[in-house]
Amino acid sequence: MTALRFEALATCGRARRGVIETSHGSVDTPAFMPVGTRATVKCLTPEQIRESGAQIVLANTYHLLLRPGAETVAALGGLQRMMGWNAPVLTDSGGFQVFSLADLRRLNDDGVEFRSHIDGELIRLTPERSIETQNLLGADIIMAFDECPPLPSDVATLTAAVDRTISWARRCKNAHRRSDQALYGIVQGGLDLDLRRKCLTRLVDIGFDGYAIGGLSVGEAPADMWALLDAFANDLPADHPRYLMGVGTPLDLVNAVGAGVDQFDCVLPTRNGRKGYAFTSRGTVRLRNAVHRESRDPLDPECDCYCCRNFSRGYLRHLLSAGESLGATLVSLHNTCFYQDLTRRMRDAISAGTFEALRAEVAETWRRDEANRCSIA
């Protein structure tokens, strides 16, 4: 296929540095994709996202199908043009949101029927409808429609989800109509290595432009996720991008890259930003804490983003306390820059052969925060 080219430029252990070429430009990997659920990364302009260093953003098929509708996005020129983001975009298939957000009414081998969480409308989503919708949205990378069960789930549930995910993946590939859009398959199987390998083998038989690991960070302990990744991520074909969906914390990222993953998305930097939780070189800073009231210190003295260059912790605390959106914007911006800086450091470390030292440094900084992950995630 011509919609996507991936090249691994350097490796350090199983960690890979590479580049993905898409219809709207290239993406250096390891890459972190800010999440623009409803075709906007919350509280940030495309200009601010670009300045953070991000080269690709994610948008959600489920949300855009409900509002404004895929036909409207197409009429507005597709996602990239509509968003004023002349760069790569990835859409997920809607599967994860259907299973986590919607009022699910019926699930069978054909697809799912659910009620919109916005207005209760009854909507039917099948592999064909998901791909048709993503063809209309026009992202550079689109995802197969999968069944994503929560964890823990019993082995029968996981097995049924894997079988359905494989069947749906084939239907997705057959339904795909645009040669300028790359299509990734999604591996399910929970924490069961045999199921994961079975799913992957069948997906590779079908053949995709990239392979994603779905169904993680859905209830299991971080250590269990890291162990699964350590055992499994490097099984994904080396000549295609490997994408870990919906993950994660800084420590998740270095562990996953160390296992061979290239691509990530997560709401953490923006969602936590809106709450006043900042990712910094010294760990999490909770800006609403009274200790910051009269602090003239920048959020992160080692960061040179717009927020850290211009504003004090005391001012950010004031904005957040007053509910002023500039607070959410500035901390979201900083967090987005932090994540982009982390991927840049990983890429440099892989090239320099020092990835394990970087991983140890990140682990040291974030170990304490991981202990109370729930309060920051």
Added chain:
Amino acid sequence: MTALRFEALATCGRARRGVIETSHGSVDTPAFMPVGTRATVKCLTPEQIRESGAQIVLANTYHLLLRPGAETVAALGGLQRMMGWNAPVLTDSGGFQVFSLADLRRLNDDGVEFRSHIDGELIRLTPERSIETQNLLGADIIMAFDECPPLPSDVATLTAAVDRTISWARRCKNAHRRSDQALYGIVQGGLDLDLRRKCLTRLVDIGFDGYAIGGLSVGEAPADMWALLDAFANDLPADHPRYLMGVGTPLDLVNAVGAGVDQFDCVLPTRNGRKGYAFTSRGTVRLRNAVHRESRDPLDPECDCYCCRNFSRGYLRHLLSAGESLGATLVSLHNTCFYQDLTRRMRDAISAGTFEALRAEVAETWRRDEANRCSIA
């Protein structure tokens, strides 16, 4: 005083073009000041405000006194440093907000006692406390503490407010401690020309760096306000800035400048922006209207702001419908640029001797919208 210098550079009829020099830089007049109530112009970064062409912003003493407190602002380096806005700032005295927002408990010649609209705390504000607070906030231009009655009010109420405003103005001047801050007096008197002239005469006797017209746009018909301005604004000393507080629409601005006013502030561009009402070269555009759903047109084809260069009406409508803050940001940004562009055009027209033609053009564009001013204001 050395805190402020004003120079009139050109006139066209009674309209003046000039420049105000303050401790943090100069302001070209006629000037429109975006309103940063709680030390942030809602939904915009200082960088975006600067790019709009704005040279000075306003902040509210009443709101900042309640949160985060004037001492905290001082500890954070004063308003300009705290806001990351290395340019002129003006603070109002708190008078208008006390009379319009707070639960007023007692008003006498000494001052006012009110309950905070945030937490019910009982707070006392006097001319001395207002100035002391503004000295701590550190704006380049501060305002005398005045009594601002609504309109219509009977003549006894207006007269009492004028007497109190004069007495308080004297106390404000005596209380002022910072030579790097300019102090403006505020003329009250409603629509009563004699009262206005009496108030002004007494304020000029006391002597201020600039003179403001307060107590307008508080319930009276626009035509009544314009008539009062037409009869009175040019009475204000010609060698000082003339500031019309809390006004107004594009038509208000050209009419006031035509009467001799130099300086304005108003929440309209940002408040309307958050609601999805845009000021454009063709009048008001209501972006939530269904007609814009699939429109690829820019908000205003004659505008080259970041919003109009990069985004369609259809996308803005989607953002506003979805409640995404980027919608509020982009329309607020456009509206702020529109107001700055209007003042720039007025300055150019005054220099070129074509101000009346510009006023007629603005009146023609905005007459229809003025007819339903309430729906856009």
